Amino acid sequence: MTASCKVSICVPTCNRPELIVECLDSCLAQTHTNLEILIGDDSSDRRTQQLIESRYAHHARIRYVRNEPPLGQARNVARLFARASGDKIALMHDDDYFTDDGIANLLKPWQDHPQLEVVFADQYEVDAQGHVDAANSDELNAAFHRTSLAQGLQKQPGRTGLVQMFPNNGWIANADLVKRVGYRDDVGTCCDYVFGAELCLAASQVYYLHRYVSYYRKSDVSISRSTRGSTCAASLTAFQFVSRLTLDASLEPARRQAMRRLAPIVVSLHAKNASPLAALRVALRHPYAYAYGFDARFYYHLSLIARALIAMTWRRLPPSAARFP
The missing domain is CATH 3.90.550.10 (Spore Coat Polysaccharide Biosynthesis Protein SpsA; Chain A)
Structure with missing residues (x-):
């Protein structure tokens, strides 16, 4: 055949x-x-x-x-x-x-x-x-x-x-x-x-x-490498796609497994692209992706988020407040 x-x-x-x-x-x-x-x-x-x-x-x-x-x-x-x-x-x-x-x-x-x-x-x-x-x-x-x-x-x-x-x-x-x-x-x-x-x-x-x-x-x-690290990265789109899927209950463990791979990547992407609050939301919604805080990657990503928040706050300050005395 x-x-x-x-x-x-x-x-x-x-x-x-x-x-x-x-x-x-x-x-x-x-x-x-x-x-x-x-x-x-x-x-x-x-x-x-x-x-x-x-x-x-x-x-x-x-x-x-x-x-x-x-x-x-x-x-x-x-x-x-x-x-x-x-x-x-x-x-x-x-x-x-x-x-x-x-x-x-x-x-x-x-x-x-x-x-x-x-x-x-x-x-x-x-x-x-x-x-x-x-x-x-x-x-x-x-x-x-x-x-x-x-x-x-x-x-x-x-x-x-x-x-x-x-x-x-x-x-x-x-x-x-x-x-x-x-x-x-x-x-x-x-x-x-x-x-x-x-x-x-x-x-x-x-x-x-x-x-x-x-x-x-x-x-x-390659296309995927040229967009890696940006908000056009395939990982971010994959994360959004998997998040929005309507799945049978039997496939929810598979969704969770997919998110365990994708969520930390997305947290890093958001933090590095001036979206620290979005990064924090993803990290807090998917704690299992970081072994509930027992993963060193979690604390590294928290540091990225903190630095991005500081940079965002600094940019929003009026010129007079941003100047050192």
């Missing part, structure tokens, strides 16, 4: 022709060959288009579209999902890439679980040059609850998305589910996390495969 399954690999790209070649070559090298590779190009110039035309002109499985005007990350991905004609959809960002048997391995669980809707697996972490860091790869996956003990059908599919177990790539899902969930353009750089959470919350069966199927490139040039 899986051999006849058509897979649509969606590749959004923007101004990275030097990296997309490795991504596309990995797609073409898949041992599962019944696939199409859809490219949505948001680049500001024609370098990527020229590369595709010169290098991949004779590859019928590659279907390239240049977005004019550019759509932005989320709308680009959403357009790719809409274009997909496969039974299943996979997403691969232009700076990341698959192992040769990545798609084949992601399809295997459907043989034993034909009602599956979503499968995801492990990611290698590689540096900007593509060198694998084995130790960091193990730590990366373990940090997001991807371990041998977790392999198999997930008892609570929704929990998988909430606690960030679901990766940004290295997954495959039924096309009808992916298209129904969609890719939101109102959550900024948090769109990958929000999509993963909503996909898992909507799915009835989600499977985790403890096997490396993709490579995640860690570099200094």
Whole structure:
């Protein structure tokens, strides 16, 4: 059954022709060959288009579209999902890439679980040059609850998305589910996390495969890194998204687990961006995120809040009061 399954690999790209070649070559090298590779190009110039035309002109499985005007990350991905004609959809960002048997391995669980809707697996972490860091790869996956003990059908599919177990790539899902969930353009750089959470919350069966199927490139040039530390940071949007979700009571522990990770980050972001009162409110509403005061991070964040409050008060003083005698 899986051999006849058509897979649509969606590749959004923007101004990275030097990296997309490795991504596309990995797609073409898949041992599962019944696939199409859809490219949505948001680049500001024609370098990527020229590369595709010169290098991949004779590859019928590659279907390239240049977005004019550019759509932005989320709308680009959403357009790719809409274009997909496969039974299943996979997403691969232009700076990341698959192992040769990545798609084949992601399809295997459907043989034993034909009602599956979503499968995801492990990611290698590689540096900007593509060198694998084995130790960091193990730590990366373990940090997001991807371990041998977790392999198999997930008892609570929704929990998988909430606690960030679901990766940004290295997954495959039924096309009808992916298209129904969609890719939101109102959550900024948090769109990958929000999509993963909503996909898992909507799915009835989600499977985790403890096997490396993709490579995640860690570099200094990315949207998430460019906004890190600002009020546009993905962590802040993720915190707001999780806070507002309407969940079944059985998923409240998963929400709490997600908040344990997110709340301290948000406290720090608010304190460092001149919003000390907002930082204090988050810290006091989520004391469990700081082990109820037994975490040194709590006192460090209190010091950040205090400094921000002093700075805010100082700025509000009239010039005459702010001068030293």
